[in-house]
Amino acid sequence: MQDDILAIALELSESTRSKIADLDQIMMKTKILTMNARLEAARAGEAGKSFAVVAQEMGAIAGEVNDLSAALQANVTQNASRIREAGEGMAIALRGTRLSDLARNAVEIIDRNLYERSCDVRWWATDSAVVDALEQATPEACAHASSRLGTILRSYTVYLDLWIADRNGRIVATGRPERYRGLAGADVSGADWFRRGRHTATGDDFAVCDVAVEPRLGNAAVAAYSTAIRAGGRADGAPIGVLGIFFDWAPQARAIVDSVSLSAEEREKSQVMLLDSQMRIIACNRREREGQVYPLKPDQPIGHYIAGARLIGYGLTPGYETYRGLGWYGCIESALS
Known part of the structure; x- marks a missing residue:
């Protein structure tokens, strides 16, 4: 939806630019006509004085319209930039929220699984x-x-x-x-x-x-x-x-990180991880990263942030029933572009 809104806004902006350009062309023709009218009025001498006044007014109006066109062009350019920035910010925010929700869901799934293990040991x-x-x-x-x-x-x-x-x-x-x-x-x-x-x-x-x-x-x-x-x-x-x-x-654990609902394009540029309380990677769809310490910087239980050219979504384990969890995080790192 946000992509459609951004596309429509930018299309409107480009359409406005095009119309302003057409208006500039009309004003250029008007200026040329005004100049020709003044020349003809000068040749006509006394008989062309009244026509010269009309030509002068046409030139003044053309100048005013030209100034208005320039101001409108500047305004459209500024607003188009703001629309693009707002749209990109909205897209990143929505994408970050989605990644953090998926990360939280991954750690919730493992917690539910481990809750059953806590039941097993007490029963057996x-x-x-x-x-x-x-x-x-x-x-x-x-x-x-x-x-x-x-x-x-x-x-x-x-x-x-x-x-x-x-x-x-x-x-x-x-x-x-x-x-x-x-x-x-x-x-x-x-x-x-x-x-x-x-x-x-x-x-x-x-x-x-x-x-x-x-x-x-x-x-x-x-x-x-x-x-x-x-x-x-x-x-x-x-x-x-x-x-x-x-x-x-x-x-x-690998079955969980491998089954997170990412599109093929997203999966290609993303790393899905489970982190323990020391931020050690204990499961990852990129196996070579397992065992490394990940520099996650959470400031709330669930959220997202930008780190360089990467978007990081994360979610802290909420625990499940009597299983409080071990302070683990689900985390998804994805390239911004």
């Missing part, structure tokens, strides 16, 4: 097989728990693995022992997900860590969620260990 920590692996602590109970975790993983394909660790941080069961070997008995007591999960206050609480590479899972990027496994599977039971679940970050 109460599973009787998971609790028994720690309370009974027998090889049979641990094998049953591992089988149970494997069943979960066959349905929930967004996870790389699920781990059960005892209160000392020793892994007693995993969901994919055939894929990720040698994890049984591994010490994870120093891992952030374990420490934070162990200190959750109740079974209604969970811990979530920023996206990070997990060496024990083939150096894959994961978002780790954890919560304490409690005695009897009760929300108020004493912590007896920790359940850690590892969300397969890269394919899920």
Whole structure:
């Protein structure tokens, strides 16, 4: 719509310029006629005096019209420039708003996805097989728990693995022992997900860590969620260990940034990103930028601004239900032209 308005305004401006040019041509012809009339009046002598007066008035009128034409031309030129600037400003503002809305939507989608992960970890920590692996602590109970975790993983394909660790941080069961070997008995007591999960206050609480590479899972990027496994599977039971679940970050996040609703032309000159709270690029449609720190300068939760020849739209995570989010941003950088 704004492009149509701008086009109409500029077309009107060009039409006015053309008419002014036509008027200038008419005035030039009038001046020539006036000059010829004065010459003829001079030749006629006394008989041409009255005609000379008419010719003089015609010249004066032609001069006035010429001055008016010049003033109108200057005014049209000035206003055309203002119309163009206003139109371009309007177009950039609307485009920036669209980019920021799309950026906010991208981070909202990942938040809804991660909210479900926070539900999963709290639910699975109460599973009787998971609790028994720690309370009974027998090889049979641990094998049953591992089988149970494997069943979960066959349905929930967004996870790389699920781990059960005892209160000392020793892994007693995993969901994919055939894929990720040698994890049984591994010490994870120093891992952030374990420490934070162990200190959750109740079974209604969970811990979530920023996206990070997990060496024990083939150096894959994961978002780790954890919560304490409690005695009897009760929300108020004493912590007896920790359940850690590892969300397969890269394919899920990349699917989101790749599916943002940009036209083919927009996508060609745009970069769609998810940024963590430290402005580290944790997903991008230009894969080579992942891991870099992006110089985003937000001054409000959602907005846009111009940086050199680029238009930047961004949106802060609003969280989703009980998931408050981690201070992540959706961000789209696009060339202005």
